[in-house]
Amino acid sequence: RKEVEQDPGPFNVPEGATVAFNCTYSNSASQSFFWYRQDCRKEPKLLMSVYSSGNEDGRFTAQLNRASQYISLLIRDSKLSDSATYLCVVTVPYNTDKLIFGTGTRLQVFP
Amino acid sequence: DTGVSQDPRHKITKRGQNVTFRCDPISEHNRLYWYRQTLGQGPEFLTYFQNEAQLEKSRLLSDRFSAERPKGSFSTLEIQRTEQGDSAMYLCASRKTGAGETQYFGPGTRLLVL
Numbered sequence: 001r002k003e004v005e006q007d008p009g010p011f012n013v014p015e016g017a018t019v020a021f022n023c024t025y026s027n028s029a030s031q032s033f034f035w036y037r038q039d040c041r042k043e044p045k046l047l048m049s050v051y052s053s054g055n056e057d058g059r060f061t062a063q064l065n066r067a068s069q070y071i072s073l074l075i076r077d078s079k080l081s082d083s084a085t086y087l088c089v090v091t092v093p094y095n096t097d098k099l100i101f102g103t104g105t106r107l108q109v110f111p
Numbered sequence: 112d113t114g115v116s117q118d119p120r121h122k123i124t125k126r127g128q129n130v131t132f133r134c135d136p137i138s139e140h141n142r143l144y145w146y147r148q149t150l151g152q153g154p155e156f157l158t159y160f161q162n163e164a165q166l167e168k169s170r171l172l173s174d175r176f177s178a179e180r181p182k183g184s185f186s187t188l189e190i191q192r193t194e195q196g197d198s199a200m201y202l203c204a205s206r207k208t209g210a211g212e213t214q215y216f217g218p219g220t221r222l223l224v225l
Contacts, residue, residue, distance in 0.1 A: 004153075032212055042218070043202060043219055097144070099144075102153050103151065
């Protein structure tokens, strides 16, 4: 089983739509969780950290369910500029330096 | 631009040749990381440094790979006797301990082994 699993997509949605991505992780002792965004042929950039209580940043909402080892990202009111690959990331237990990435979920927002 | 920089951005080489990549982290970032990303996959951790000390190496880092950070500033990643399977994007990231967990990535070096 992969350490971090994501649906690769692509998710094709119209502008203004709400879209949700899910991610599962295998190690129940993982401590830190993130969503990174990666544009085509560019480097990954941190979108947001994911906290146990859930957190929101503008149109983006992230949630963590430790019992189910499940992380989600909700994007509301999608913009064309949201088109990218969204990478789910966890850290190994007791070592927040080693990021474990999922394969990413590709989002394409169309007009 | 005060972000992480990597050089070269692209490298094409023939199988069996040696290649070396350089990463300059953000100033004052004491931790430096190397990742590798192949097409359709997320980045995979290779190794990281705390100043000049290499703290961990992944099992992905075969004997043909070596990374250094001699003065605790820039780092080099060398691949000896390249193989076609080494073709990938090599990403460098850095962060400053005590200033959050976010790793800041450089633009990467795209390697193609023919």
